[in-house]
Amino acid sequence: MQEQEKLIFHPISLDDRDWMNEKLREEKLEACEYTFANNFMWAEVYDVRVANAYGCGVIRCMGQRHVQYSFPFGNGDQRAVIVHLKKICVVYGRPLILYPITESSRLKLMEWFPGEFEIYSDRADADYVYTTEKLSSLKGKKLHGKRNHIARFMDGDDWRYEPMTQENIPECRRMAKEWETLRAEKWNEEMEQEIGVLEVAFSNFTKLGLTGGVLYKENKIVAFTIGEALNEDTFVVHFEKAFPDLQGAYPMINQQFVLHEAQDFQYVNREEDTGDLGLRKAKLSYYPDLLLKKYWAQESRVVFANERKPQEIINLWQQCFHDDTAYIQMYLDNRFETENMLVIYEDGCLVSMASLLPVQVTINGTKENARYVYAVATLPAYRKKGYASDLLRHALEKYGEPLILQPADRELQEYYEKHGFVDAFGESPCWIYAGKCTGPPVIPSGSENNLRAAEAEEETSQIEELGGWSVTDADAKAYKALRDEAFEKEGYVEWDEQAVAYAIKENQFCEGRTLLLARTVHDIGVQRAVLMYRIEGDSLHVIETTLHDNELHEVLPELLLHTNTAWAFERNMGGMIMLPEHFAAWDYKEGYLSLTLG
Template structure:
């Protein structure tokens, strides 16, 4: 491997052009600006060029610079090199077209692909940023017009690296020195800027500046990419001067790059303020980026060290989970011995838990299993990881009756699961409810278990809820911000209330007349009243059916009113 140097431009550039990748990471100017951070090395082979980066004790590759017919040859070499030198194979900042080509080939099983949206490039319409025309540019245009009004005598000119070096350096020190906390990345950027300036005579980029009263107040550095695109490497301006940022970019685009169509303003690094700023300029598209790893997945039971990673994965996958509901699940229901995880390089990418669940079937108890918490990291989805994990777990529980919740039934049908339990979701017409003044609300929570047993005794199949279940129910409801409403001698509701509606998620009652009496409790509420209930309820209201539970014991979906299972977890 050779260290990448400025003098290598003539050798490297033909390979960059041959690869013809989108994205600013494949720009030699970018490489040189940040080479002090990434310590890039390269090797040239008969059919490809490869580049290895070394950043803070992490090694990673760029995409191989070649044409698609040589991708496999290059990747095989890169993997072999990684193994020989003792670091994990990883390609960073791979673009979508490269990933798509790999995924369509026979060797795709060798790799795992991670979406990295914080690395995505923002692409803009050059004419829009140059002319500032149109409704989308109104705010930016207003800033620019304010600048013109305040500083009509400003001057824009290309900067000369020899004559203007000291001026640029002085301005950088002034602008960066005004910041209270100069981050490591900012310090590195200043070093990169100075590196570029010192190499202007060898690299194809433009640098322009705006002077106000003979003082440099803004400068910009840009270069040409493939695909009729301009990359903005650096954009620095006095933040106290309104409209200076729109002005410096507009001037550069008017003076250079007349034949290009697009502007690449790099990534947002996952920083919310930077994301908002880049979104405000209305990108026309994003160049999606990925990391590529060698596929070395293993499946095993969770251990003590996996807890925090599984909890983090849970929160990433289930957006409706709160800190309270997550803590409840992991404090009360999570058991490592029932949890299986899929890992790659010791990183948990997918997980599920399978727990015993007792079911009463035709008055006979049966020990079954319940799968819950099925999750795959959002950035690794659609690669068959959940499929791999689920098949593994099912192979360990052959000839066992297994249930799971049917949030997305279409996902589980290929694994032999079909709908076994349904609910109705009914929007209650409150005009049909009578006023009952003698409803007795109870705080005797031991009635919950009694009422449940009385309710399910009429069904051929239901879950046997253990004493521990009832001990935890109030805590579970608190974690979900659910309310328990017990009606003496009638039944109980578990419901959730927001600004617009009351949603009853569990309705336990003795007969339909009792149910109507209980529903009348909400008659005077102005909110929409939604009842999720078993299939035997018959109300003259708008309703729909939903699948609540799926089972591996059926050959097809089966809707039966004599079954009741209603579980969250």
């Protein structure tokens, strides 16, 4: 075991340049934050401090609400650095937060500290990476508009490009001040910070090893760019300024800078968009070859599932729900994503889990993002310790979105009520026998209710017409469109096309079928509907349909005959919702859920 070293952070200075650059070169780091110059330039804004221990470098920054550390860089003992940082954070009573983390570092962290870090990404943090060839040539139909703007800029042949030097930096400063004046109406704190950081770059241009380019029009600077080498094959652009009202200035400086300064590199990293939609649109208009995902990691009892260890998920699922491996694997292959399953580890193993599937629900007339809570499970030996409660509480805080679920029975409904869930989706059981709606019969026993206990006869697949409706298999696009049209109202839970595709696939796995029905109606034209059902023993379970009751009664007799079933039923179990504080005033009991993906 390596002896513990001292890990002492000090404010970053030019004296740190050589050792940091050496450590940074030991790894091929792709995130735009991993350069000495970038950290030095932003030092005052984020109180950047650095340390060197265990053969690695590490950077400490002050975020808006917390202290965060970089992932250790260099070929030393990175794990030892993280262990040391964990101890420091214990002393100060705060969780260790690491950022930015690339994919390779994320995998290391999960291997070294299983179940200890919640690792997540934010789209606003992703770096935009392009091939140098694309930004140089602007070939292809998609970039035709960029070429047109550049052609307009070049009209008159009164422009020129120069590398940035100590001689033209003063004029670049004046141009930046003029640019600032033109942006006065949109000025904000972030812009003010960037102007300050830009001045640090100008003042230390040579010492930081920066490269710049300057664009002139009629002998006046109208745009400039500053960047540097990120690694052996990638150049990173830190600043780009141009007069917005001069047509073609931005695409021109973009292209000219890459043509003159980045030809020795295969890629150009143009950093993130920080969630600014205007900046996002501009960066996307160049069609990036890669959106480099960068992760945050925070010590937490509740973490995201490890996609590299599916067997531990399968084992927990089987012990709690008794589904076969093929069914669980189908779910993992189609619906699982690292950041939609929360889990808890105890004694080195996975003991509790909950899936949080993205969905939308109409609240006060607006479609709001929400999460459908699915497959909540805790190993029997670890129950009554509050793990499921911790998962739900963490999900509400993490996503800040309504949580929706459908409890399997009354006991679970009472359990979720104690945790803040309320009824929001009307429960409307309707039992159907041989096409006639009756009172509730005896519910089938567990053995009769086995979803895979019986198969429909061969002629099921031969259904071409039912009660005057032509019949084909529904695809996800058609199903979603008809479902949305039929059920859209206040409290409607809307699944996206990918989720509907899984629902159709899951239903087929469980001996079901999803039908698209069509008929021509006088004075109306073609009428379409969908019907999802599955066979359970000698019964036909209508999962969901857009048919009205009388229309359903028209098709059921023939469908029972085709499927060799004796009776049919439809049962909408309703559902529950837990609302974050900003939706607490919403009180609605007649929403629509029904389709619950398993």
